[in-house]
Amino acid sequence: MPARLSEVFRAHPVHLHDTNIEFESVRELPDSHAWPLVIDYPSEDMYDIEAVPIIDLMDPNATNLVGNACERWGVFQVTNHGIPIGLLEDVESEGRRLFQLPAQQKLKAARPPNGISGYGRARINAFFPKLMWSEGFTIVGSPVEDARQLWPQEYNTFWKRIKERSLKNESEGASAALQLNSYPPCPEPKRAMGLAAHTDSTLLTVLYQNSTSGLQVLKDGVRWVSVPPRSGTLVVNVGDLLHILSNGRFLSVLHRAVVHRTRHRLSLAYLYGPPSNIQIAPLSKLIDQKHPPLYHPVTWSEYLGRKAKHFNKALSTVRLCGPQNVFIDMNDQNRMKVEW
Ligand SMILES: C=C1C[C@]23C[C@H]1CC[C@H]2[C@@]12CCC[C@@](C)(C(=O)O1)[C@H]2[C@@H]3C(=O)O
Ligand SMILES: O=C(O)CCC(=O)C(=O)O
Numbered sequence: 001m002p003a004r005l006s007e008v009f010r011a012h013p014v015h016l017h018d019t020n021i022e023f024e025s026v027r028e029l030p031d032s033h034a035w036p037l038v039i040d041y042p043s044e045d046m047y048d049i050e051a052v053p054i055i056d057l058m059d060p061n062a063t064n065l066v067g068n069a070c071e072r073w074g075v076f077q078v079t080n081h082g083i084p085i086g087l088l089e090d091v092e093s094e095g096r097r098l099f100q101l102p103a104q105q106k107l108k109a110a111r112p113p114n115g116i117s118g119y120g121r122a123r124i125n126a127f128f129p130k131l132m133w134s135e136g137f138t139i140v141g142s143p144v145e146d147a148r149q150l151w152p153q154e155y156n157t158f159w160k161r162i163k164e165r166s167l168k169n170e171s172e173g174a175s176a177a178l179q180l181n182s183y184p185p186c187p188e189p190k191r192a193m194g195l196a197a198h199t200d201s202t203l204l205t206v207l208y209q210n211s212t213s214g215l216q217v218l219k220d221g222v223r224w225v226s227v228p229p230r231s232g233t234l235v236v237n238v239g240d241l242l243h244i245l246s247n248g249r250f251l252s253v254l255h256r257a258v259v260h261r262t263r264h265r266l267s268l269a270y271l272y273g274p275p276s277n278i279q280i281a282p283l284s285k286l287i288d289q290k291h292p293p294l295y296h297p298v299t300w301s302e303y304l305g306r307k308a309k310h311f312n313k314a315l316s317t318v319r320l321c322g323p324q325n326v327f328i329d330m331n332d333q334n335r336m337k338v339e340w
C-alpha cells in the first residue's frame with residue numbers, strides 16, 4: 001500500500017474525457033451533460049422545513065452541539081471559526097483566476113489518470129454515464145509545479161497564497177487535500193449535475209462556498225436539503241473515516257452540488273484526514289457487548305483505493321458484519337437509493 005497520499009491512485013488510473021467543453025460559450029445543454037431531471041432542485045420560494053444546524057464555536061455548549069449534529073445530520077455550519085475571511089477570499093480569487101484561463105492552458109496542469117493533483121473533472125465522474133457541469137483543481141502537497149505550467153511567467157502569487165496559508169504539511173501529523181470546484185452558469189440547470197451525490201472519504205471536510213447556493217445534503221435518506229451560503233460561515237461535513245472511527249455513530253453525509261442558470265459558483269473544500277498510513281478503526285471506548293465494532297481497521301491510502309474501485313459502496317467493503325446488518329446503517333441505505 002502506498003504511504004503517501006499523492007501515490008494512492010497509482011494502481012487506480014481513471015480515463016476521463018480529455019477534451020473539455022468551454023462551458024461559458026455553450027447555449028444548449030449537450031447530450032453528454034444531460035442527466036435525468038434533478039429532483040428537489042431548489043425553487044426560489046421554497047424554504048427548507050429543516051435546516052442544517054449552525055453552530056457558534058464560541059458557544060460554551062459547542063462540543064455537544066457538534067456531536068448532535070454529527071449524529072443527526074453528518075454536517076453542520078460554523079461561525080466564529082477563527083479563519084480570517086480574507087484568507088478564504090484570497091484563495092477564492094486565485095481559484096477564479098485559474099478557472100478563467102483558456103482551456104488549453106488549464107490542461108497543461110491536467111491531473112494525470114493515476115495522479116491525485118491537478119486540473120480536471122472529479123474522479124467520481126468515471127462512475128456515471130454523463131459528465132458533470134463543473135471543473136476542479138486538486139492540490140495535495142505543493143502546487144508549485146502545476147502553477148508553473150499554468151502561469152509560466154508569474155506563478156508565485158498562486159502557490160504562495162495557497163501553500164503558505166492553506167495547506168498543512170504531511171509531517172505535521174495530518175494529510176489533507178484542497179479541492180477548488182468551479183460550476184459555470186448552465187443553460188438547463190435542472191437537467192445538469194454539478195457534482196454527483198457522494199460522501200467524502202475524509203475524517204472531516206471544511207467547505208467554503210461563494211455567494212451562490214448549490215450544495216445539498218441528503219437528510220434521513222429521503223430529502224435533499226439545501227445549504228445556502230451565509231457570509232463568514234463554513235460548512236463542515238463528516239467523512240467516511242470519521243464514520244468508521246465513531247463506529248457508525250456519526251453519519252458521513254451524502255451530498256451533491258447543483259448548478260445555476262446565470263450564476264457562477266465556486267467552492268473550496270479542505271479535505272482533512274489522518275496521516276495516510278495510520279490505521280483507523282472504531283474507537284475502543286465506543287465498543288462493548290451491545291456495540292460490537294462495525295468496521296475493519298483501514299488506512300486512508302487503502303480506503304482511497306477502495307473508493308476508487310467501489311465508489312459509494314467503499315464503506316460497505318470495510319464493514320465487519322454481513323449484509324444482513326446493512327439497514328442498521330442509514331447511510332448504507334442512502335447509498336443504495338441513489339445508485340443508477
Ligand atoms: C484526498 C482525496 C479525497 C478525494 C480524493 C482525494 C483528492 C480529491 C478528493 C475528492 C474531491 C471531490 C469529491 C471526491 C469524492 C473526489 O472525486 O475527489 C473527493 C475524494 C474523496 O473524498 O474520496
Ligand atoms: O461544491 C460543493 O458545494 C461541494 C464540493 C464537494 O462536495 C467536494 O469537493 O467534495
Ligand SMILES: [Fe+2]
Nearest residue numbers: 198199200255
Ligand atoms: Fe464532497
